Amino acid sequence: MSILDNRPALQHTVGQVAEVAGYLWQKGWAERNGGNITVNITDEVDDAIRALPPISDPMPIGTTLPHLRGCYFFCKGTNKRMRDLARHPMENGSVIRILDDCASYVILADQPVKPTSELPSHLGVHDYLIAKGSPYKASLHTHPIELVALTHSPRWMEKDVATRMLWSMIPETKAFCPRGLGMVPYMLPSSVELGEATIRTIDSGYDVVMWEKHGVFAVDADIMSAFDQVDVLNKSAQIYISAKNMGFEPDGMSDAQMQEMSQAFNLPK
Numbered sequence: 001m002s003i004l005d006n007r008p009a010l011q012h013t014v015g016q017v018a019e020v021a022g023y024l025w026q027k028g029w030a031e032r033n034g035g036n037i038t039v040n041i042t043d044e045v046d047d048a049i050r051a052l053p054p055i056s057d058p059m060p061i062g063t064t065l066p067h068l069r070g071c072y073f074f075c076k077g078t079n080k081r082m083r084d085l086a087r088h089p090m091e092n093g094s095v096i097r098i099l100d101d102c103a104s105y106v107i108l109a110d111q112p113v114k115p116t117s118e119l120p121s122h123l124g125v126h127d128y129l130i131a132k133g134s135p136y137k138a139s140l141h142t143h144p145i146e147l148v149a150l151t152h153s154p155r156w157m158e159k160d161v162a163t164r165m166l167w168s169m170i171p172e173t174k175a176f177c178p179r180g181l182g183m184v185p186y187m188l189p190s191s192v193e194l195g196e197a198t199i200r201t202i203d204s205g206y207d208v209v210m211w212e213k214h215g216v217f218a219v220d221a222d223i224m225s226a227f228d229q230v231d232v233l234n235k236s237a238q239i240y241i242s243a244k245n246m247g248f249e250p251d252g253m254s255d256a257q258m259q260e261m262s263q264a265f266n267l268p269k
């Protein structure tokens, strides 16, 4: 028995999470337990799920998030591997319900898998998205090799310097990641400060946020779209590095070519 049985919408959402988890592993972005995924599944929850008894005691989130009362999330489990989540999503992740105090949660199904160590920052972002009226339901943290490598030079940590370079490597990057790459200076993984800086950076207009010398945090309508944004950005970083490996600094598309692209695709300047 699984909470997914006879629930095609929920099955589709969790299936997408499993598919993306597999891609993260194949790309080498998810060593050991690296990375996290949380998806707000509240819209896919029916009365029978609402009536389910919890399979865990209430556990503190570590912070109070007023917009999450009665929300439901699918979360990767703490210390679980993406490559295992890909094959067995309900053994390496779980469905949780946020309790009425907005400061604690219970696990509902299928097994008492404790959610990600980054739960406070992931849920903090979801709380922010709901408060904003955003249609975004998914958040993704992963360790894309070439994007992380870029952040080891302060040159690329300056606001929008990496964004301009990445957009100019191949026309599709700006089309499919039109908000660019926000930058957050190095902070301790799982820290409250890192969570808060991530929300501030998303609020300043980015869907994808770079954590210096660590990884990315991306939000979008669903987990596949969040993955796609990171994938196109990292592809551009790979093209840049390939050109450098051939012994030259790539020209990048010209300003005129970028402008023509932005007009053709109706993108912000």
Ligand code: 2HA
Pocket: 033, 034, 035, 036, 116, 117, 118, 141, 189, 190
């Ligand atoms: O959950 O990647 O930053 C594993 C991580 C934390």
Ligand code: ZN
Pocket: 034, 035, 141, 142, 143, 189, 214, 215
């Ligand atoms: Zn990480």
